[in-house]
Amino acid sequence: MASRVAGKIKLQSVDELLGVPEIAGTQEIEIGRIHAFPNHPFKVLDDEKMDTLVDSIRKNGILNPVIVRPDQSGNYEMISGHRRLHAARIVGLKKIPAIVKEMSDDEAIIKMVDANIQREEILPSEKAFAYKMKLDALKRTAGRPTKENACHNGTHLRSDQELALQVGDSARSIQRYVRLTExxxxxxxxxxxxxxxxxxxxxxxxxxxxxxxxxxxxxxxxxxxxxxxxxxxxxxxxxxxxxxxxxxxxxxxxLPKKSKESKLSFSAKKLDKYFPPQYSTKERENIIIQLLEQWSADQVQSE
Structure with missing residues (x-):
């Protein structure tokens, strides 16, 4: 839990979110022994931010250890730190500081999403698959009530409601993001x-x-x-x-249909000032056409 210091609220670190004590020691683990989390929904891009991270690691090393869990083969599965691991490979490091934490599959999914969803910029696709993975994990663990998923009256929240409280999105918004996975x-x-x-x-x-x-x-x-x-x-x-x-x-x-071609018309009153009164409508029309043709020819010559 975040503690109050000098009247201010201290934000939780990734380690605190993962339940790792601050006194937990780190291990230097060979990079080749760490593999990505299966179906990791957060993209690791070689963009400007990655370049900045690579430069920082090259100058200062890795300041925050990654979080991993041991797998059945004696290697490690990444929980938090995919971008740091990628940057370390670019720099050419052979080992990386890591905190090893035992956790079940569903615990690993929940902790992996929690650690990465804190990022400032999250793509809709990343949110979609992250929410889906965590929702599925929460549903599988719904039979084991905790103080986080219980209401004051003793009843339990739906998984999407519980997730909504944790990430700050509405349950409806979460449902929409999950639909994107389709x-x-x-x-x-x-x-x-x-x-x-x-x-x-x-x-x-x-x-x-x-x-x-x-x-x-x-x-x-x-x-x-x-x-x-x-x-x-x-x-x-x-x-x-x-x-x-x-x-x-x-x-x-x-698609909306184009409106019918509008007609251009002149009232007889407007034309009376230009034509003698004995001119019929047809005669007036012929003269107007002749004048327009002459005008069009003059335009061509002037080009």
Whole structure:
């Protein structure tokens, strides 16, 4: 628990979140003996932040030990520190300081998510798979009540409600993020790149995988995807039996139709000042056309 110091609240460190005592010693573990957490949802990117981390490790070493747990083969599974491990490999380190902690599979999932969800910038796809992994783990451990998952009246929170309290998102928001795990990778990348919003992405997640792929191809080729098109697909009966051509037709038909070509008209009163009163409507029209043709020819010559 965070302690109050001089009237201020001390934020919990990753070690405290993982339940590792501050006095816990570290071990120098060979990098080759540490493997990534299975289906680790947080991306390790060779970006500008990674370059900064590499420079820091090259100058100062690894200041905060990683957190690992022993596996059945005598090696170690990473819980917290995938980015530090990657940077250490780039620097060329052979060993890395680590705290070894025994934990069950579900405990490891929960601790891994807790340690990484604290990052400042989290992609929607990272949130999606992290929330799903932790929710599944919480559901499996729901039969073992703790003070964290019990209400004041003795009843237990739903897993999504419990997670909502822990991460600061609403249960509804968590459910939406978990739906993103049903998207094909190409559409999920568009969500990460902010080409598709969360609400539209959730709607797309209910479509069949093949239909999602066709929607992605349509988006990629045309450069747009409108909410009305997704709504049309969502409400189309028996969409599982359609062809790609049908999907394209449904999406195109859902777009607003262009309004009919507007007509240009002149009132007789406006034209009376230019024509003698005996000129018929047809005669006036012919003269106007002749004048326009002459005007158009003059424009061409002047170019």
């Amino acid at each position: 998207l094909v990778p190409e559409l999920l990348d568009y969500v990460d790149n902010k080409k598709i919003g969360l609400v539209m992405a959730v709607d797309l997640s209910y479509l069949d995988e093949q239909v999602q792929k066709w929607v992605y191809e349509y988006f990629k080729e045309n450069g747009f995807l409108k909410p009305v098109q997704v709504e049309a697909l969502k409400n189309y009966p028996n969409l599982s039996n359609v062809t790609q051509f049908s999907v394209i037709s449904i999406m195109n038909d859902a």
